[in-house]
Amino acid sequence: MTILAAFDAAVAAHPDRPAIINGKGRKVSFASLHDRAGFLAGEWAKRGIGPGDRVLIAVSVTPDLYAALAALWRLGAVAVLPEPAMGLKGVKTALAAAEVKAWIGAGVLRVLPLLVPRLLGVTRLSLGAGAASAPPSASWPDDHPALMSFTSGSTGRAKAIMRSHGFLAAQNRAVGPLLASDRAEIDLVAFPVFVLANLGSGVTSVLPNWPLRRPDRADPQAIRAHIAKHGVTRLLLPPVLAEALADAPLPASVTTVFTGGGPVFADVVDRLAAHNPALRVMAVYGSTEAEPIAELEVSALTRADRARINGGEGLLAGPPVSAVRVRIVDDEILVAGDHVVETYVDPADNAATKTRDESGTIWHRTGDGGRFDEVGRLWLLGRTQGRIEGLWPFAIEVAARSWPGVKRAALCPLDGKACLAIEGDTARLAHWQAAAAALGVTTVVALKSIPLDRRHRSKVDYARLAEVMRASGA
Structure with a gap:
C-alpha cells in the first residue's frame, strides 16, 4: 500500500483526529489535511504540474509541508527536498541535481530567487488558502518517482537520492513494527520520515x-x-x-x-x-x-x-x-532490502558505496565498522575511515563516556597517532589519561567543546574537529 493509499485509509478511519499539531499548537485533522492536499493538487494541476515533474519544496516543517507532499504525489509529481542542515547551499545543491519545473516557497523563503538566481523565471506554486474534497489517490506504479532528497554531506559531497512510491511504502513497512502500538499514541516528532509513517497509520504527530x-x-x-x-x-x-x-x-x-x-x-x-x-x-x-x-x-x-x-x-x-x-565484510556493515537505496541519482556516486553480490543483490556500504555478537546483535565500532592505529572510534569514545567528568569524547589523529579529545571537567585529566592508556591511547587533549554534525548535532564532526585541533596547537 502506497503512502497516499494508507493516508486515504487513515482519513476514512479517523477523519476528525488531529493528524498534525504544529509548533504553535494549531491542530489539523486528518480530513482537513486531506482536503488541503486536494485543493493544492487542483490548483497546481491548473498550473501544468503533472506526472514526473520535479518541484522544489522550500517550506518549513509545518502541516502545509505534508499537504504539499500529498498534493504533488497525487499528481504524480516529484518532490525535491533540499537538505535543511545545509541551508542555502542545500538549495543550490538540489537545483544542480534536479531540473525543476516549479518551486514552492512560503514566508521569508519566497525571496529565494534573490539569493539563488537560478530560480528566476521558474514557476512558483502558491500555498494559498483553500480546501477541496479529493477523490481517492491515483495508483502510481511502484517504480514511479516520488521524492528526491539528499545526504547530509557530513562525510563527503552531498548525494542526491530518488525514492519511488514503492520505496517509500517499503520504508513505511520497515518503520511500522517499531512504532506499532495497541493504544492511541500522540508523537512529538523531529524526523519527517516518521510523520509520513504516522499519516499512514492514523497517529497524531506533534511538530x-x-x-x-x-x-x-x-x-x-x-x-x-x-x-x-x-x-x-x-x-x-x-x-x-x-x-x-x-x-x-x-x-x-x-x-x-x-x-x-x-x-x-x-x-x-x-x-x-x-x-x-x-x-x-x-x-x-x-x-x-x-x-x-x-x-x-x-x-x-x-x-x-x-x-x-x-x-x-x-x-x-x-x-x-x-x-x-x-x-559484515572486512569489518564494514553492509545492508540490503526494499527500503535500502540501491543507486544515487548520479551513478558516479555508486562506486564507493554500492556493491553487487553473485546473486545480483545490491548492497549498500554504510561506511560504519561493526560486528555481530554471539546472539546476533549488531555492535557499532565507528566510521571505517576513522580507525587509527587499529583503534575504532566508538570503541574508545563510548568507553570514555563512563569516565568521571567526561561530557563528550572523540578519537582523532595527532601527528599520525591516536589522540583522544575530551570535553568535560579538566580536573579529571590525569584520570582520563590513565584510563585512555589502558585502552591503547597514549595522548589525551582537553577541549572546551567538540564540534557536532550539522543535521542532528548528535555526532562528532571529525573534519571540524581536525581544524579545532590544528588551531589549538595540540
Whole structure:
C-alpha cells in the first residue's frame, strides 16, 4: 500500500483526529489535511504540474509541508527536498541535481530567487488558502518517482537520492513494527520520515517548537511544556535533545523515547530513567540510505552489556530489523532490502558505496565498522575511515563516556597517532589519561567543546574537529 493509499485509509478511519499539531499548537485533522492536499493538487494541476515533474519544496516543517507532499504525489509529481542542515547551499545543491519545473516557497523563503538566481523565471506554486474534497489517490506504479532528497554531506559531497512510491511504502513497512502500538499514541516528532509513517497509520504527530536546524539550542522547559499541553505519549528525537531533557522529569503522559541520528549513550538513558523510572528508551540505528537498520531498547541493557561497552567493545545497536539484511565484510556493515537505496541519482556516486553480490543483490556500504555478537546483535565500532592505529572510534569514545567528568569524547589523529579529545571537567585529566592508556591511547587533549554534525548535532564532526585541533596547537 502506497503512502497516499494508507493516508486515504487513515482519513476514512479517523477523519476528525488531529493528524498534525504544529509548533504553535494549531491542530489539523486528518480530513482537513486531506482536503488541503486536494485543493493544492487542483490548483497546481491548473498550473501544468503533472506526472514526473520535479518541484522544489522550500517550506518549513509545518502541516502545509505534508499537504504539499500529498498534493504533488497525487499528481504524480516529484518532490525535491533540499537538505535543511545545509541551508542555502542545500538549495543550490538540489537545483544542480534536479531540473525543476516549479518551486514552492512560503514566508521569508519566497525571496529565494534573490539569493539563488537560478530560480528566476521558474514557476512558483502558491500555498494559498483553500480546501477541496479529493477523490481517492491515483495508483502510481511502484517504480514511479516520488521524492528526491539528499545526504547530509557530513562525510563527503552531498548525494542526491530518488525514492519511488514503492520505496517509500517499503520504508513505511520497515518503520511500522517499531512504532506499532495497541493504544492511541500522540508523537512529538523531529524526523519527517516518521510523520509520513504516522499519516499512514492514523497517529497524531506533534511538530517541534524549536528550530529544527539547531536542536542543540532548544529550550528543554519549552519542550516539556509543549509535551504536556498536547498530551504527548512518545518522543522521537535526536540524541542531543534526549540528553537535554534528561535533567528533569518528563510529563507523566510520556511512556517511550525513540532516538537516533547519532550514538545513543547509556549514561543519557540512565539520567532519563532516574527521573522517569518506567520510561522505555529505544535507540534506532540507520542512515539516509537505509532507515531503519537496527533497534535496541537501551533502557533494558544488562549489566554485562554495559561492562562490554565500558570496556571498549563498541556501541550496541541491537538486532537488525526484520525488513533488512545485514552482513559484515572486512569489518564494514553492509545492508540490503526494499527500503535500502540501491543507486544515487548520479551513478558516479555508486562506486564507493554500492556493491553487487553473485546473486545480483545490491548492497549498500554504510561506511560504519561493526560486528555481530554471539546472539546476533549488531555492535557499532565507528566510521571505517576513522580507525587509527587499529583503534575504532566508538570503541574508545563510548568507553570514555563512563569516565568521571567526561561530557563528550572523540578519537582523532595527532601527528599520525591516536589522540583522544575530551570535553568535560579538566580536573579529571590525569584520570582520563590513565584510563585512555589502558585502552591503547597514549595522548589525551582537553577541549572546551567538540564540534557536532550539522543535521542532528548528535555526532562528532571529525573534519571540524581536525581544524579545532590544528588551531589549538595540540
